[in-house]
Amino acid sequence: MPAKKNKTSTRTLKTTAPSSDTSVQKIKFSKDDEPNFYKCPCCSTGYKKLDGNFPASQSELHAGWDYHLPICRKCLDKLFEHYTTVYGGDEDMAIRRICEKFDMYYCESLLSASRKVNKNRSRIATYISKVNLIQYKDKTYDTTLDEERGVIIESREQAEEDGISITKAAMDRWGVGIFSEDDYALLEEHYKMLKKANPNCDSNQEIFVKSLCHLNLLMMKSLKNSDLDGYAKANSEYGKTFTKAGLKTVQETDKNADDCWGIFMEQISQYTPEEYYKDKKMYEDFEGIRGQFERFVLRPLKNILLKTNQRDEEFNVEDSVDE
Ligand SMILES: [Zn+2]
Known part of the structure; x- marks a missing residue:
């Protein structure tokens, strides 16, 4: 599903839309060649006038039809119903698909503006009337794509x-x-x-x-x-x-901490933890060497030299237990 973007552009987008600056020039409609009737390419119904029977368009593709869509209002309503059913009742998606099909500008703010529908006008007809307002002049589905893609700033x-x-x-x-x-x-x-x-x-x-x-x-x-x-x-x-x-994510809240020392301090603390300075007993005889020395070297040596009978605390069994 294409990404929806709630954004209306105010700038002139020239990336894909035909304009005087691009090789695809704006096509002029010659009134001299106007036919006596217009046949809907979809249902074959002939209409005497474009206005009122074929919805307006901003696309250069429809310049030769005096900027009208090549589908009559009745067929468009049917198409809208079809896509609404296809997208499980999602009218917004149906509008997007029709915009894509007929090179119309799609934007989310217009979707909400087209929600109030009166009895004589379908939701798609309301959307199209809004999309042809002066502020959306020259905007087509190309504009939608440009807006969603994000225009690269070249200079x-x-x-x-x-x-x-x-x-x-x-x-x-x-x-x-x-x-x-x-x-x-x-x-x-x-x-x-x-x-x-x-x-x-x-x-x-x-x-x-x-x-x-x-x-x-x-x-x-x-x-x-x-x-x-x-x-x-x-x-x-x-x-x-x-x-x-060696960066930090959050600034220290401690007011005494000097930021320029932050990384230096972190490196030091990897080898000499700060806790040691607070509580010296915490890392005292950390590997247990002193304890082992006292139990297995110092104690027996004292017993030999001083003729005492000091027993190992762990393996000592009190005499009273035997009795
Ligand atoms: Zn038709």
């Missing part, structure tokens, strides 16, 4: 032109030509989180921090595409890189 100029707000620092950090607007946001968010937890990382660690941001982006993308394998690989690589970099 600073393009970002400015399209009104995309990506800071100069972010573009310097991540470069252009690889990431979309959403990617930059994800990268920056993760970068800020890591830098907040590790404010004094050196230039070496800075390289690791950037790699971690890339890996986090990969994880998010795999998650979005339900790519478990890709997610697991990125996740494992993230863990390795994180350990290699």
Whole structure:
């Protein structure tokens, strides 16, 4: 099932839609060639006029029909009913499928706007009337795909032109030509989180921090595409890189802790645990050598030299027990 995205674009998308800038030019409809009637390619019914009988369209594919869909309103209603049944009563999915079929713009905010249906108009007819409002001019299913794919920012100029707000620092950090607007946001968010937890990382660690941001982006993308394998690989690589970099995840809440010493302290604590300094008895005779020496060397030696009869505490049986 294709991903739904609740997002309305305000920018001019030029990736796939025909426009004056692309090789696929906008096709002009010549009124001179207008026929006396229009036959619905689906049901063969002839109509004298396009308006009122064929729904409006924004697609260049329908320019020759004065921007009308090549299906009459009655057939479209039947098609909508068909897809609603096919998708188990999911009208939204039925609308998406029809948008895909007839190169219409699909967006979630329009779905909710088309929910109030009156008796004379079907849900799909209401949706189409909304999708042809002036604010959705020139938007087609190409626009939907571009929005869902995320347009790659090729240059600073393009970002400015399209009104995309990506800071100069972010573009310097991540470069252009690889990431979309959403990617930059994800990268920056993760970068800020890591830098907040590790404010004094050196230039070496800075390289690791950037790699971690890339890996986090990969994880998010795999998650979005339900790519478990890709997610697991990125996740494992993230863990390795994180350990290699010697970074911290959460900032210390202890006000006395000096952050620039954080990593240094962690390395020391691997070999000399902090608990030792608090409670010296904790690691006293940790391997039990002193105990063994006292039991099996010192005790018998004392007995020989001093002619005493000190017994081993563990194996000693009191005389009273025998009686
Ligand atoms: Zn028809």
